[in-house]
Amino acid sequence: MSHFSTFIERNKTFADTDARLAVPPIPFVPFQQTFVITCIDPRVEPAAILGVGLGEAIVLRSVGGRVTPAVLQDVAWISHLHEAKTPDADWFDLAVIHHTDCGSALYADDDLRHDFVTRGGYDDRTIAALAVVEPAATVREDVELLRAFTQLSSRVRVSGHTYDLRTGLLTTVLA
Numbered sequence: 593m594s595h596f597s598t599f600i601e602r603n604k605t606f607a608d609t610d611a612r613l614a615v616p617p618i619p620f621v622p623f624q625q626t627f628v629i630t631c632i633d634p635r636v637e638p639a640a641i642l643g644v645g646l647g648e649a650i651v652l653r654s655v656g657g658r659v660t661p662a663v664l665q666d667v668a669w670i671s672h673l674h675e676a677k678t679p680d681a682d683w684f685d686l687a688v689i690h691h692t693d694c695g696s697a698l699y700a701d702d703d704l705r706h707d708f709v710t711r712g713g714y715d716d717r718t719i720a721a722l723a724v725v726e727p728a729a730t731v732r733e734d735v736e737l738l739r740a741f742t743q744l745s746s747r748v749r750v751s752g753h754t755y756d757l758r759t760g761l762l763t764t765v766l767a
């Protein structure tokens with residue numbers, strides 16, 4: 593029995609219901625016309641903290657919820673797909689969420705980061721800049737990056753938010 597076997601069992605329960613049928617067809621616009629970028633941290637699971645249901649939102653997760661080149665490429669693809677395939681559909685909201693007590697803050701630990709970049713051959717300054725120490729500040733940076741990103745349609749509304757693990761509340765930084 594692997595740890596994942598728990599989820600295989602839950603999948604069987606899911607497949608026994610009709611829930612899988614209530615999703616938009618591809619090329620799709622999610623039911624709530626929302627694209628969320630947030631951290632991989634299991635404590636900030638969008639299904640739990642935002643109540644995101646199946647088919648309601650595109651959720652892209654990275655360490656810290658940071659907008660890296662890989663994240664930008666995926667955002668560009670969705671924007672391109674939307675423009676090419678569903679030009680008449682309403683555009684969506686893109687919400688970036690950074691959170692308190694983020695593990696990415698450990699990128700600011702010089703010894704820890706140094707060993708990591710040495711092992712992987714990464715650029716030290718690039719990795720150091722990914723640390724979410726002040727979520728309100730870093731989410732602002734990433735929203736500004738997305739708003740200036742020419743591959744993203746200007747019809748997409750980009751907003752930035754912080755999530756406080758102690759209160760469970762989201763605070764809007766840039767609407």
Ligand SMILES: [Zn+2]
Pocket residue numbers: 631632633655656657691693694695696
């Ligand atoms: Zn995090």
